Each structure stands twice: as C-alpha cells, then as structure tokens.
Amino acid sequence: MAELTTIGHSPEPEQVQARSRTRRSIAEKIRAMGQNRIGALLLLLATAAAIVWANVSTGSYESFWETHLSVGVGDLRLDFTLHALVNDALMAIFFFTVGLEVRREFAIGELTSWSRAVVPVVAAVAGLAIPALLFALIAADTGHAGAWGIVISTDTAFLVGALALIGPRAPGRLRVFLLALAVVDDIGALSIIALVYTEDFTPLPLAIAALGLAGVYFTRYLRGGRGPVYATLAIIVWLAFLASGVHPTLAGVAIALLVPVYRPDRRDVEHALDLARTFRQSPNSEYARAAANSLRESISINERLQSAYAPYVAYVILPLFALANAGVVLSPEILAGAAGSALTWGIVAGLVAGKLIGVFGSTAALKALRIGEFGPGLTLDRLAGGAALCGIGFTISLFIVDLAIDDSAAQNEARVGVLAASVIAFVLATIVFRISDALRTDVDPGQTLVRPVDPARDHIFGSPDAPLTIVEYGDFQCGFCLKASGSIHEVVGELGDRLRYVWRHAPLEQYHPNALAGAEAAEAAALQGKFFDFERGLFADQDNQRPSDIVRLARELGLDVDRFERDLTSPEVTGRVRDDMLDAEAMGITSVPTLFINGRRHTGPYDAQSLIRALGAGEADSAQTAPLTVRPD
Structure with missing residues (x-):
C-alpha cells in the first residue's frame, strides 16, 4: 500500500485506492487507544454519577452498597456487601489483568532489555518514593500518616485515556514509556498493599493458596480442558487469600504471574494453517474444531486472557468500582474541612507535585547523564507532560483509602484529595502539552x-x-x-x-x-x-x-x-x-x-x-x- 505524489502524472488506480484506505501504520495502537478513550470516559461518567448520587440521596447510596449478599452451601457460607463484592471480587479480575501485563512486559515486552527498561523503572521508583515522602511530611500530624500508599500509584486507564485526548502530536514513544512506567508502578503498589495493608494475617490458608498456585503453574501441561481447571484453581486461591487476611485481590496478581506467555511459535502457526486448509477442503465440525483449537493454542494463554478480559475491565469493572467508591458527599462543611485538612493537601501534593518531581526529575537526570534509551520524540517537554499525567491516581488510590483509613470523615477528606489531585494533574498536563506544541520550532513536522x-x-x-x-x-x-x-x-x-x-x-x-x-x-x-x-x-x-x-x-x-x-x-x-x-x-x-x-x-x-x-x-x-x-x- 503506498501513497506518493507524482508530478505530471495521474496516480494509478491502485495508488488512489491506497490513498483512500491508508490511515496509520500501527492499527493495533489505534484500537487500543480507542478502547482506552472509551474506558476513561466511562470511568469519568461513573465517578460523576457516584458523586451526584451520594449528594442527591446520601442515604440510598450508602445503603445500596452496604446491601448484604450471602452465598454458600450448608454451613459453608460467604457474606458480602455489594461494596465488598466489587472491591474484593471484581477488582481481583482487574488486578489479574494488571498481573498479566506485568508478566508480559518482563517476558517479551518493553522491560526485557535493561537499556530500555532503566528509564521507566527509575522513573517509576522515584514516582513511588517522592510522593510518599511528601505525603508523610504534610500529613505527619493527622494521625493518618500510614495512609501514604494512597499517593503512590498512577491510574493506568485514566493515564492512557487522557494521553489519547490531550497528548502531543505523535505521542507513540511517550505512550510506550508511560505504559512501561505504569507496569513498574503497579508492581510497587501491589507489593505495598500486600506488605503494608494486610491485617489479621493467618498463614495456614496461604499453604492452600500455594498448592493452588502450583496447580495453576502445571495446568499449562494439560493437553485440553485447561479453562475449567484454571477457573477452579483461581477460585480456590482467591478463597485461600481471603481466609488468610491478605487482600484477596492479590490472588489475581499471583495467578497472572504464573500464566504462560510467549511469542507465537512458527511450527504452531504452520500447523494451524494446515488444519485451516484441511477444513477448507473438507468442511465438517471435527476439522472446524481442530482448526479453531490450533489457532487459539498458537497464541499464548496470557495474551488470550488479556484480550478476553480487557473489555470487561475497561467497560464494566472499573466503572463499577468508581460508582461504588467515588461517592463523596460535597457539602459545604465537608469541602471546608477538606480545604483545611493536612490529609487532603498531603494527597494533592503527593500525587500532583510528588509524581511530577519524581518522574520528571529522574528522567531529566538520566537524560543529562546519557543513561538508558530515550529515542526521538521523548523530549524533556513531553516527559514533563507525561509526568504531570502520572498524578492521576484514581483507582488504586481510592482502593487504598478504604484499606488505610477507618474513620468515615477522614475517608471523605481523602477521597476529595484524590479527586482534586486527578483533576489538577489532568489540567496541568494539558497546559504543559499545549505550551510544548506551541513552542516547538519544527514548522514542518515530518519533513525532517x-x-x-x-x-x-x-x-x-x-x-x-x-x-x-x-x-x-x-x-x-x-x-x-x-x-x-x-x-x-x-x-x-x-x-x-x-x-x-x-x-x-x-x-x-x-x-x-x-x-x-x-x-x-x-x-x-x-x-x-x-x-x-x-x-x-x-x-x-x-x-x-x-x-x-x-x-x-x-x-x-x-x-x-x-x-x-x-x-x-x-x-x-x-x-x-x-x-x-x-x-x-x-x-x-x-x-x-x-x-x-x-x-x-x-x-x-x-x-x-x-x-x-x-x-x-x-x-x-x-x-x-x-x-x-x-x-x-
């Protein structure tokens, strides 16, 4: 497919067709950015709906999410509120997809080469440590200094969606950098949840979880029927984590890290093609099933699961999480309390200033020292805009609010801080990107x-x-x-x-x-x-x-x-x-x-x-x- 301007000649028909059909050279990125935009929009709408619901009918919002559900057989029963069902069960699926992405990036992705990984890894670590330090300094006298985990993590869904909406021209390399950073950021956040925000730890159920995880690892060697086995073992591991006191969402991460990931093998692809040709010559259900199974097996389980779960996470689970957790009552009294609360300002400073200083400062230092790979387009002005976007700490920040703070009034102040920081970070990033584009001297982008x-x-x-x-x-x-x-x-x-x-x-x-x-x-x-x-x-x-x-x-x-x-x-x-x-x-x-x-x-x-x-x-x-x-x- 090609498009060239030929002086003095009419374009050939094939060229005309190529010109009308050619959009971008990386179609997969477009689809991913489209999904991220829609997911970020749904997350934003769910957040707004939660705030409106909580302020229009405070009692119904709280009572709805505190509705109890009981599931069980005989004496074995699980009792959940709707809020806990979202945060403990559905969010386990979200963390499972995060774990799949982490596993993929370290196995075959951006983090396989140290020269490529050093920049996002250092930026992510600095973006974890400096926000936590700023929060601890500002909120030291509030009694909630231990809630520093609220400011450590960037919301990947909002980050990528916002970059698609307000990012600079040709943001591809910045997007790759931010996604790699987000993966390392997620690892840090998940580790902190496991090590810092786990209470009433009981070790015996973890032994059962370990056996279940071993089963997850060896399931890859089964010749068929792996789906039901994975599902059964996943439920067992999740229940074991729940019984141990370790937050059950981390079961999703543990399982994901054991799911195999690999690039398609040539022999598997050829075998799938041979079966497809056989089906074409003699179409019947047996050959159809064999060809479909072979095509599916040529792609790693990790990538198949990512493709299968990503739409549900983006379009259902994360919006439900926002609806269940972002319902902040914005009465004049609460807003006044938040405006004077060191807890709120600690969160805002940690997310907005801490992420900007940590991510941008570390990458600027690495660039000055010529350490790591940056590539054309990953300039300091764009890194500054990306660092500002990292201050959108929505999903995991709200998640840790419930884990780290017990007092309902303080939880409201913390949620106000998270929402305010996310808005400020978005606006700041928009300003940085617009100024960056306006000040660029390349009047003929793409000509050099x-x-x-x-x-x-x-x-x-x-x-x-x-x-x-x-x-x-x-x-x-x-x-x-x-x-x-x-x-x-x-x-x-x-x-x-x-x-x-x-x-x-x-x-x-x-x-x-x-x-x-x-x-x-x-x-x-x-x-x-x-x-x-x-x-x-x-x-x-x-x-x-x-x-x-x-x-x-x-x-x-x-x-x-x-x-x-x-x-x-x-x-x-x-x-x-x-x-x-x-x-x-x-x-x-x-x-x-x-x-x-x-x-x-x-x-x-x-x-x-x-x-x-x-x-x-x-x-x-x-x-x-x-x-x-x-x-x-």
Whole structure:
C-alpha cells in the first residue's frame, strides 16, 4: 500500500485506492487507544454519577452498597456487601489483568532489555518514593500518616485515556514509556498493599493458596480442558487469600504471574494453517474444531486472557468500582474541612507535585547523564507532560483509602484529595502539552528525519561516509516499495560511493498481515550479516512470506536456522523494528515508501532519474561536492 505524489502524472488506480484506505501504520495502537478513550470516559461518567448520587440521596447510596449478599452451601457460607463484592471480587479480575501485563512486559515486552527498561523503572521508583515522602511530611500530624500508599500509584486507564485526548502530536514513544512506567508502578503498589495493608494475617490458608498456585503453574501441561481447571484453581486461591487476611485481590496478581506467555511459535502457526486448509477442503465440525483449537493454542494463554478480559475491565469493572467508591458527599462543611485538612493537601501534593518531581526529575537526570534509551520524540517537554499525567491516581488510590483509613470523615477528606489531585494533574498536563506544541520550532513536522543516520545502528548499503543519503521507510510486502527499491539500486549503480542507502521499517500491518514478521525476520538475518540479502529475498517473493517461507529463505541464504528462529523472538529484534515504527509515527508516515533525501522528506516521483535530480539539488544546496551528472531520460 503506498501513497506518493507524482508530478505530471495521474496516480494509478491502485495508488488512489491506497490513498483512500491508508490511515496509520500501527492499527493495533489505534484500537487500543480507542478502547482506552472509551474506558476513561466511562470511568469519568461513573465517578460523576457516584458523586451526584451520594449528594442527591446520601442515604440510598450508602445503603445500596452496604446491601448484604450471602452465598454458600450448608454451613459453608460467604457474606458480602455489594461494596465488598466489587472491591474484593471484581477488582481481583482487574488486578489479574494488571498481573498479566506485568508478566508480559518482563517476558517479551518493553522491560526485557535493561537499556530500555532503566528509564521507566527509575522513573517509576522515584514516582513511588517522592510522593510518599511528601505525603508523610504534610500529613505527619493527622494521625493518618500510614495512609501514604494512597499517593503512590498512577491510574493506568485514566493515564492512557487522557494521553489519547490531550497528548502531543505523535505521542507513540511517550505512550510506550508511560505504559512501561505504569507496569513498574503497579508492581510497587501491589507489593505495598500486600506488605503494608494486610491485617489479621493467618498463614495456614496461604499453604492452600500455594498448592493452588502450583496447580495453576502445571495446568499449562494439560493437553485440553485447561479453562475449567484454571477457573477452579483461581477460585480456590482467591478463597485461600481471603481466609488468610491478605487482600484477596492479590490472588489475581499471583495467578497472572504464573500464566504462560510467549511469542507465537512458527511450527504452531504452520500447523494451524494446515488444519485451516484441511477444513477448507473438507468442511465438517471435527476439522472446524481442530482448526479453531490450533489457532487459539498458537497464541499464548496470557495474551488470550488479556484480550478476553480487557473489555470487561475497561467497560464494566472499573466503572463499577468508581460508582461504588467515588461517592463523596460535597457539602459545604465537608469541602471546608477538606480545604483545611493536612490529609487532603498531603494527597494533592503527593500525587500532583510528588509524581511530577519524581518522574520528571529522574528522567531529566538520566537524560543529562546519557543513561538508558530515550529515542526521538521523548523530549524533556513531553516527559514533563507525561509526568504531570502520572498524578492521576484514581483507582488504586481510592482502593487504598478504604484499606488505610477507618474513620468515615477522614475517608471523605481523602477521597476529595484524590479527586482534586486527578483533576489538577489532568489540567496541568494539558497546559504543559499545549505550551510544548506551541513552542516547538519544527514548522514542518515530518519533513525532517527525526533520527539521524547512525552507521552503528542502521542498515546501510554503500559507503557509510558517503556525502549523499537516501533513507527509505518501507514494507517488504508493498509493491510500490519493490519499485522504489529497484529505482534506488539504479541510483546506487550510477553514483557509486557518493551515495548511501538506508532501510528502515514501517510495516503496514492492517493491509499486509505478514509485513511485521518480514521486518523482524530481516532483523534476525541482520544479526548474521545478511540483512540486504534477506531484503532482496523478501522482495523477490512478496506473495509468500508465511513463517515456513521465511525460514526456507533463511536456509537458502546459508543462515544458522536454529539461531535465526531464536532471534526472531528476541527483544533486540522486536525492539529494533518497534523503534523504526515509532519513528515513522513521529514523522506522520502513514504510507510507504516514504523517502528522505539528505535528511529531508522527498515528495514527487521516485524513478531513478528523479531521485538523482533530487540528490543533485540537495548536493548543490549544501555545496559539499561537485554537481552531479544526470543521464538523459
């Protein structure tokens, strides 16, 4: 799929179709941001509904959530209020999804590489410690200094939703940073809940929980029927945590950390494709069931559960939690009390100032010391806006209010502080982002290459020190990229050592299902010194880039296939492709091929002679070498 402006020529029909269909190069991110926006909106509406309900009819709000439910058989009974059902049972599912995300990030995600992880990890730790310290200093004489856990955690749902609403242009790399930070932040918050806010601890039930968790771990080895086994063991572990005195929501985290996560295996994917072809040739229920099971099993249980539960958490559980916990009575007396309460101001200062100082201060220090990876677009002004957003500490903050404070009046003051801090943090972040965008000097965003060519990083064809450069952001399944590649190689033949050609990845996953796999495969081949050989092989057979085709190409090129298959799922390979995609997003690249000539975006035809003319104009402007000789058409 491609979009290029051709001077003096009408666009081909396929180009017109591509232009109308091309939106963004990372469709999955759009869907995720859409879900986060809706989830954040529902959370906001539920919060407003809770406040209105509590103030219009205080008695009915409290009495409704204190309604008792009793479930049991014979002498074994569980008695819950509706409020406890939401906070202890439904929120266990929320913490389960948090645990799944934590497990994934440390296994195959952003936190697998220390150079990538150091910045969000340090920022998260500073964003935990400094808010707690500020709160403890301000609220020391209130009798509630032990409630410092209220200010430690950022609400991920509001954070991502708010970033989608008010964030800067091309927020991709900032979003990745904030999500990684939120994962570490959640680990700290969950650990503190377990270690600090657990009362009446009884160790014996935890032995039962340990047996249940062992069962959860070994369930992965069952050949079938794992769903009912997981569900049964999860209930047993949750009940054991409840009986032990450890908050039962942490059972969700413990279970999630034992659920297997992995990248799809080539052999599993091929087996699923074979079964699908068999079903197509002979459609019947047995083959349909086998094909569906094989397709499902090719994806890790962790990712399947995340996909299954995420909508329920975003659209049901978190809004219900807000409805049950955000009902603050905002009478003049309570507001006056909160305005003069050190507890309220401790929460506001901890969340708003503490998070800003901790997150922004630590990242600014790391950037100054050149520690860790930041990447183009993750500038100090955007980090400041992201740090301000981290002050939205809604869900876990309200959750810890109930755990850390017993007095109802103090709980009201604390809830006022949480709500006020979240609003202030949102407004502050909005101001920072707007000022940041207004003060930016790049009047032509996307026209200049954001990441300079780096011979130690980039794939360069030609002399690394050549005075002329063409950088292509492309997709190995794109027919127009194939044409551009042919033109560029003609230019290389014409100019020789005066030109270097650099390839960077911008796979259009929504149109080319195998494009991302092809990009990662080329990076795996690059680790064995065969990037451009692999590139030519992919371009030579664009219609056949399934996993087996990719491995066959690696074998034909003489690569160590075992190492190649291991590298396909390595953090180094996946991170390299992801960085190129984020750079492309930062420059507004929504179609391929997109070419940069001597650091400036090329608009116009990309045949060899047009590119040579563009290179000649750039060379003349910079006066670096003698004018180029252009062959007649």
